[in-house]
Amino acid sequence: MDSAIDLSDPTRALSLPHIRYQLIRLEDTVLFHLIERAQFPLNATIYSPGAIPIRNTPSTNLSFMDWVLRSQEELQSKIRRYESPDEYPFFPDAMAETVLPPLKYPKVLWENDVCVNEELKRRYVGSILPQVCTDVGRKERAEAQENYGSSATADVACLQSLSRRVHFGKFVAESKFLQDEERFVRLIKAEDKQGIDEAITDAKVEKKVLERLRLKAEMYGTDPNMDAEAPRKINVDAVVAMYKDHVIPLTKVVEVEYLMQRLKGTKWE
Numbered sequence: 001m002d003s004a005i006d007l008s009d010p011t012r013a014l015s016l017p018h019i020r021y022q023l024i025r026l027e028d029t030v031l032f033h034l035i036e037r038a039q040f041p042l043n044a045t046i047y048s049p050g051a052i053p054i055r056n057t058p059s060t061n062l063s064f065m066d067w068v069l070r071s072q073e074e075l076q077s078k079i080r081r082y083e084s085p086d087e088y089p090f091f092p093d094a095m096a097e098t099v100l101p102p103l104k105y106p107k108v109l110w111e112n113d114v115c116v117n118e119e120l121k122r123r124y125v126g127s128i129l130p131q132v133c134t135d136v137g138r139k140e141r142a143e144a145q146e147n148y149g150s151s152a153t154a155d156v157a158c159l160q161s162l163s164r165r166v167h168f169g170k171f172v173a174e175s176k177f178l179q180d181e182e183r184f185v186r187l188i189k190a191e192d193k194q195g196i197d198e199a200i201t202d203a204k205v206e207k208k209v210l211e212r213l214r215l216k217a218e219m220y221g222t223d224p225n226m227d228a229e230a231p232r233k234i235n236v237d238a239v240v241a242m243y244k245d246h247v248i249p250l251t252k253v254v255e256v257e258y259l260m261q262r263l264k265g266t267k268w269e
């Protein structure tokens with residue numbers, strides 16, 4: 001599978017404008033997947049372990065959605081999805097050998113084991129989805145068993161695009177580190193996580209991200225054939241809140257944790 005970052009040229013891969021362009025592109029991906037998911041009710045049962053027995057797999061204690069996600073990841077690992085440095089599995093134990101010859105990606109990132117997928121999934125199921133699936137101009141929608149499979153399939157796409165977005169923080173962090181090595185080495189050596197967080201934060205860019213996202217959610221969520229009063233396909237406020245409270249903060253966690261590991265094996269260690 002292709003990486004969204006241009007890895008053929010490591011200098012370009014670490015240029016901040018190039019990375020930010022990819023982050024903007026990913027907003028579209030995340031939004032379109034969420035719009036697909038929001039057409040179905042929340043269907044909370046699919047997130048509850050054991051609530052839906054998985055036939056022929058009695059030993060599993062996964063929720064239905066987790067079982068779909070894990071099965072997809074197992075298949076996708078065989079076609080090299082997780083060889084790309086911007087892809088991280090939610091179920092590392094499901095990784096299988098690839099059926100294609102392995103790829104050799106140039107090393108752009110520093111060695112690290114940062115992965116926030118567990119936390120991302122917890123927030124997606126517990127907070128993001130309940131908000132996104134309500135208040136699209138309709139009453140609370142009842143569970144629909146016939147949509148269990150479609151809901152979980154859309155969840156996989158949402159979770160994978162969100163995971164990719166927040167782990168792009170590693171490229172951002174590497175780029176920022178190279179721009180001001182002296183400052184970051186000092187902060188990292190002092191284990192000053194708050195100082196690192198302040199150093200990587202750009203409030204103006206964050207404000208712009210949220211404004212652009214609101215516009216996109218309003219535009220993509222409105223059918224051009226419908227009148228202006230018709231219900232939107234997506235809860236615009238929920239989308240903006242998702243980025244403000246979860247996506248940007250988790251991207252920053254990834255950036256800080258990546259930088260905390262950045263001096264391992266260097267002359268500064």
Ligand SMILES: O=C(O)C(=O)C[C@]1(C(=O)O)C=C[C@@H](O)C=C1
Pocket residue numbers: 020023172200201202203205206209247248249251252255
């Ligand atoms: O674009 C950056 O510089 C980033 O670090 C990414 C990002 C974001 O998640 O959108 C995160 C932190 C910054 O404060 C601004 C934006």
